[in-house]
Amino acid sequence: MLSVTDSQPFPACPTPFNLAAHVLARAGERSDHIALQIVRANGAERWSYGRLEAAVCGVASGLQRRGLMPGDRVMLRLGNGVGFPLAFLGAVAAGLIPVPTAAGLTEGEVTRLYATIRPALIVAGAGIALPETPSCPVLTEAELRDFETLPSAGFVMGDPDRLAYVVFTSGTSGSPRAVAHAHRAVWARGMMAEGWTGIGPDDRLMHAGALNWTYTLGTGLFDPWVAGATALIPAEGVESEMLPLLAKRFDATIFAAVPGVYRKILKPGHKLSLPRLRHGLSAGEKLPPATRAAWQAATGTDLHEAMGMSECSTFLSSSPAHPSPDGTTGYAQPGRRIAVLGADGRAVPRGTSGILAVHRSDPGLFLGTLEGDDLNAPKREWFPTGDMVVMAIDGAITTLGRADDMISAGGFRVSPAEIEAAMNTYPGITASAAVEVPVKADASVIALFYTGDAGEAELITHADTCLARYKQPRLYIHRDGIPVTPNGKINRRALREEWKETQ
Numbered sequence: 001m002l003s004v005t006d007s008q009p010f011p012a013c014p015t016p017f018n019l020a021a022h023v024l025a026r027a028g029e030r031s032d033h034i035a036l037q038i039v040r041a042n043g044a045e046r047w048s049y050g051r052l053e054a055a056v057c058g059v060a061s062g063l064q065r066r067g068l069m070p071g072d073r074v075m076l077r078l079g080n081g082v083g084f085p086l087a088f089l090g091a092v093a094a095g096l097i098p099v100p101t102a103a104g105l106t107e108g109e110v111t112r113l114y115a116t117i118r119p120a121l122i123v124a125g126a127g128i129a130l131p132e133t134p135s136c137p138v139l140t141e142a143e144l145r146d147f148e149t150l151p152s153a154g155f156v157m158g159d160p161d162r163l164a165y166v167v168f169t170s171g172t173s174g175s176p177r178a179v180a181h182a183h184r185a186v187w188a189r190g191m192m193a194e195g196w197t198g199i200g201p202d203d204r205l206m207h208a209g210a211l212n213w214t215y216t217l218g219t220g221l222f223d224p225w226v227a228g229a230t231a232l233i234p235a236e237g238v239e240s241e242m243l244p245l246l247a248k249r250f251d252a253t254i255f256a257a258v259p260g261v262y263r264k265i266l267k268p269g270h271k272l273s274l275p276r277l278r279h280g281l282s283a284g285e286k287l288p289p290a291t292r293a294a295w296q297a298a299t300g301t302d303l304h305e306a307m308g309m310s311e312c313s314t315f316l317s318s319s320p321a322h323p324s325p326d327g328t329t330g331y332a333q334p335g336r337r338i339a340v341l342g343a344d345g346r347a348v349p350r351g352t353s354g355i356l357a358v359h360r361s362d363p364g365l366f367l368g369t370l371e372g373d374d375l376n377a378p379k380r381e382w383f384p385t386g387d388m389v390v391m392a393i394d395g396a397i398t399t400l401g402r403a404d405d406m407i408s409a410g411g412f413r414v415s416p417a418e419i420e421a422a423m424n425t426y427p428g429i430t431a432s433a434a435v436e437v438p439v440k441a442d443a444s445v446i447a448l449f450y451t452g453d454a455g456e457a458e459l460i461t462h463a464d465t466c467l468a469r470y471k472q473p474r475l476y477i478h479r480d481g482i483p484v485t486p487n488g489k490i491n492r493r494a495l496r497e498e499w500k501e502t503q
Contacts, residue, residue, distance in 0.1 A: 002347040003340035003354065003391040010335030013187040013363055016157035019164045020056060020093040022186055023221075026228035027053035030201075035225055038082060039206075039246050040235040047082060049228075055148040059090025060155075062147025063121070066139070070095030070156055072120035073166070076212070077110070077128045079103045079236045083141040084211040085221055086148070087123045092164055092183075095156030099166040099178070100212040102486050103128050103236075113168060116178050116370055160184035163367060167214050169310035178370035179310050186222055188364030189313065193227065195333025196306045196317035197281060199254060201228035204276075206247050208234060208257035210486075214310050215283050219256050240264040244272050251276045258284035258488035259291055262303070263431070266294045277301050279320055283308060285489040286399050286417045288424065289327055305329050307399060309385055311366040312358050316397050328396040329389075336362060339382055340391045353400060356389045357382035388415065405492055407436040407446055414471050416492065419446065422466040423473070428454025431482045433490045434473065437499045448473035449495050451481060 027035075031050035038045040047055075068074070074091045076098055078084040084100070091098040099117050101110065107129045114122075114131035124130055125141045164183040168176040193199055197219065207220030211233065224231040232250050234243065240261050247255055253276050262282065265272070280295055280303040287305040295303040307329045308314030315336045318324035322331055332338045337359035339347045348354040358365060360381055388400040400406070400415035407414040416434035423432050432450040439445050448459070456476045463472040477499075483491040 001350045001393065003350050003352070004347045005332040005336065005338050005395055007332065007334055007336065009361075010188065010191050010363060013160040013184040015160055017160035017183050017187070018093065018155040018157050019183040019186045020060075020089040021155040021157070022183075023089060023225050024049070024053045024056060026201075026225065030228050033228065034230045036082065036085070036221075036231050036233065037250060038080070038233050038235050039250050040238060041242060041246070044250065045082060045235075049225075052085075052225075054152070055086050056089045056093055057152030057154070058150040059086050059144060059147045060094035061150040061153045062144070063090060063094050063096060064153060065150075066121065066137075068094065068096055068120055071097065071163075073097045073099055073117050075114065075117050075119040075122045076100045077103065077122060077124040077130060078141060078211075079125050079128065080211050080233060081125070081141075081236065083123075083125060083144060087141075087144055088165070088217070090144075090147070093155045094153070095158070097163055097165060099168075100217070101168065102210065102212050104486065105129060107132055113176060113178075116176075117166070158183075160187065161367075166370060167310055180367045180370060182367055184363045185313070185366075186218075186226070188362065189218060189223060189226070191333045191335040191364075192219075192223065192306070192314060192317070194319065194321065195331075195336070196304060196314060196319050197223055197254065198279065198304075198320040199223055199227045199229055203227065203229040203253045203278070204232055204251055205229060205254040205256060206232035206234070206243070206250070206252040208240065208243055208255075208261045209284075209488075213486075214313060215256075215258075218313055219281065219283070244274065247277070248274055253278045254281060256281040256283075258282065259287050260285075260484060260488040262287075262291050262295060266291065266298055268294075270298060272298045274299055274301075279304055281306065283314055286401070287329075288421055290421075290424065307356075307387070307397070311383070312362060312364050312385075315358055315362065315364070325392075325396050328392070328398045330397065331395050332397075338397075340389055341382060341384060345380075345382070350391050350393050353388055353390045355384045355403060356387045356397070356399075357384045359383075407434065408444075414446070419448070419467065419471055419473065420490075422471075423448060423450070423459065423463065425466065426454060426459065426462045428452045428458060433482050433492055433495055435492045435495045435499070437475070437496060438503075445474035446472070447475035447477055447495075447499065449477045449479050449482060451479055 027049040035049040036047040111131040209216035283306040304318040306314035306317035318330035324330040340354040419434035430452040
């Protein structure tokens with residue numbers, strides 16, 4: 001049996017279509033229902049659906065009055081406040097192309113992205129770095145908010161396949177790539193409601209991430225609003241340790257974060273008082289089984305993992321309706337078609353490792369990139385994600401790590417995530433990262449960078465009990481912290497480069 005899923009295709013996106021109009025479609029019937037709360041320890045900023053829709057349409061009118069034309073790009077330099085969704089959806093409503101960027105980027109980093117985007121306008125929050133000498137106008141967040149009360153000019157409708165927005169991803173190269181998405185991308189998220197989030201109109205979903213990240217933008221805002229639910233977003237500056245208290249205070253029924261955030265808020269043996277919580281959602285990197293088990297013990301609810309990428313959002317997951325078996329990520333979401341491919345580009349038998357791929361017909365798949373890709377060029381049948389996985393007979397997917405992070409050891413390909421999961425069970429380790437590092441011109445070994453009070457001798461003994469010899473680290477390097485990317489993933493590339501510089 002081959003590693004290919006085949007489910008009933010998801011209904012085609014209606015046409016004409018506008019992403020912002022779809023996201024706010026429930027505003028008419030739920031005008032007074034709370035759509036958004038920006039939460040902090042001393043209260044929350046509340047937005048009803050009616051107010052949100054009116055403000056988005058007002059922003060669209062204001063941007064049009066500034067002379068922007070459909071297809072113009074708008075660079076967003078905004079933090080975790082209501083200005084972000086107003087700018088994003090207002091631009092989309094007007095037929096413009098919003099391009100969110102991380103608020104914490106430096107001037108140099110922003111300048112490089114600016115050269116790729118070539119925006120007609122920058123919308124910027126106070127104190128957030130701007131490109132060096134931008135040639136386009138800069139609209140302050142305060143000026144943007146003045147547009148909220150302008151009369152609506154309606155939504156610019158059109159082909160669901162046309163460009164809607166652009167997001168940046170580091171991909172496997174470490175250099176940001178400008179990933180272009182169609183309006184239909186939000187329609188495709190309908191497959192996640194059943195296959196992952198389980199969200200309904202009575203839910204209150206709290207997301208711990210930054211709004212410029214597609215995980216937060218999609219799961220934290222779009223999905224609740226399409227369902228008619230309430231989105232809870234922590235204000236700028238809220239620390240991870242505050243999240244359980246805020247989730248309780250604001251009656252969160254679903255909580256979403258990356259595994260790193262879950263590790264911070266889960267204390268051994270500590271119960272979390274979240275009486276209204278139904279379940280948690282995890283994405284962004286592999287969810288350790290121990291973290292899922294700790295969440296279950298602390299909350300009495302399950303933690304559902306999803307796997308995806310900026311080019312397609314999530315496409316396989318665990319869900320309340322179909323929980324994943326222990327140690328696996330989950331199943332292809334209803335309507336998705338995925339495969340596990342060998343080196344020849346063909347599906348491998350189930351139980352055999354290979355590269356995870358998404359079918360090119362997936363309505364959530366990106367159009368291409370802005371770095372010279374032809375967005376309309378013919379594509380191969382499958383889009384490879386770069387993730388090494390195994391598909392079980394029942395279709396459950398076990399992730400083995402990124403293909404570019406895979407370690408060659410003793411003639412075998414070893415997943416760093418497998419080594420980390422084994423080593424993290426030792427009480428003296430609080431976090432770890434397994435990295436292949438060079439020790440000679442033609443030789444490399446597995447190094448384990450770790451935090452905690454364990455000694456090298458203890459770790460060698462532990463590795464000998466839980467890992468085959470060829471999987472065991474040869475170097476143990478203690479650190480005060482493990483570096484992560486802006487999205488919370490282990491930054492193995494940084495550790496590898498740091499090692500090279502010290503040799």
